[in-house]
């Protein structure tokens with residue numbers, strides 16, 4: 367059945383043999399270009415990201431009104447950037463490496479609404495769709511105060527429309543909660559990896575949850591198929607969406623402002639390294655793109671995938687992108703990192719990252735739990751397993767001295783992609799999995 371000649375690939379690219387053996391690997395992207403050249407080869411632009419940023423600003427008065435927990439940030443959804451010096455010591459001791467630069471944690475686990483990075487792209491695409499409909503129906507202009515969207519005439523309009531999405535969990539949470547708040551009828555098609563508490567929480571909020579005993583690819587295909595037959599239904603397509611990507615990319619300007627505020631310099635002598643957990647590639651791709659727009663050649667972005675689900679890695683290495691799945695390479699796509707349990711990559715994120723990404727590494731589930739426990743013990747910060755995939759990044763690049771990552775002028779940012787809404791009992795189990 368498999369159309370991919372895995373033997374041929376393993377011979378051509380020996381690292382593929384290691385990947386097929388479920389070993390942890392580190393891949394340096396041979397196709398990376400200078401950022402200036404790279405940006406001319408992709409079909410997304412700085413204007414796309416600016417448009418998303420402006421739209422989020424227009425929506426801020428509405429967000430602040432309907433999610434009062436966002437009043438502190440005036441309706442802008444953002445997360446803290448936190449120094450984690452104690453965790454840095456733990457990494458040094460546990461992995462026998464010196465980390466001379468500073469180690470920071472981008473705490474998207476503390477993102478409002480979904481407690482994950484999905485509050486960037488997912489929320490953004492729902493808002494954009496709502497804005498489009500409201501303008502089409504003459505209820506809104508871009509100059510209005512968007513707080514009016516909390517009114518009954520908007521809820522009435524949106525209640526005539528549907529939104530659907532396929533998800534391993536967190537995307538469903540962000541899109542389900544935001545869509546339900548606006549008044550849409552929303553259906554989330556959940557893969558087998560999705561946690562029970564996420565399904566329960568969505569149903570409590572009036573979201574229709576359809577469960578599949580299969581992986582993400584099946585859930586998303588079913589959702590897409592069902593949405594296609596209904597013209598009132600808008601499908602948020604995690605494998606194809608550019609709007610999700612632009613929503614994520616706004617993180618670039620946000621973190622640039624946070625770095626500036628804390629006095630962290632990024633330039634030729636002071637490089638920035640960013641480690642991003644990766645599923646389909648949309649969220650890490652969007653964030654990395656946003657960062658490259660701002661910091662250019664002075665930022666080095668790496669994706670992190672589970673050893674059982676290296677879909678973007680196989681897609682980028684072979685250049686076949688969405689045409690390959692991890693299953694075709696004999697891997698089962700089973701991982702405790704549910705946010706990363708994706709067997710087939712996005713149709714565009716890997717291609718877009720081809721000239722811009724520094725590399726990808728894989729990590730075993732066992733390491734995720736070990737790092738999860740270390741972070742709780744050293745910093746008191748609780749993340750979901752997926753969100754720890756970036757934590758081993760500094761160790762991996764420093765051991766290889768990639769792009770002078772072992773300089774004391776380097777800053778390393780681990781992107782903590784989620785965990786903010788995980789129930790305590792669930793979190794206790796994760797912690798125990800981290801061993802003694």
Ligand SMILES: *Cc1c(COP(=O)(O)O)cnc(C)c1O
Nearest residue numbers: 536645646647648649705783784
């Ligand atoms: C979705 C998700 C990711 C990866 O995002 P993709 O867009 O699928 O690559 C990483 N971590 C967490 C916690 C997630 O929910």
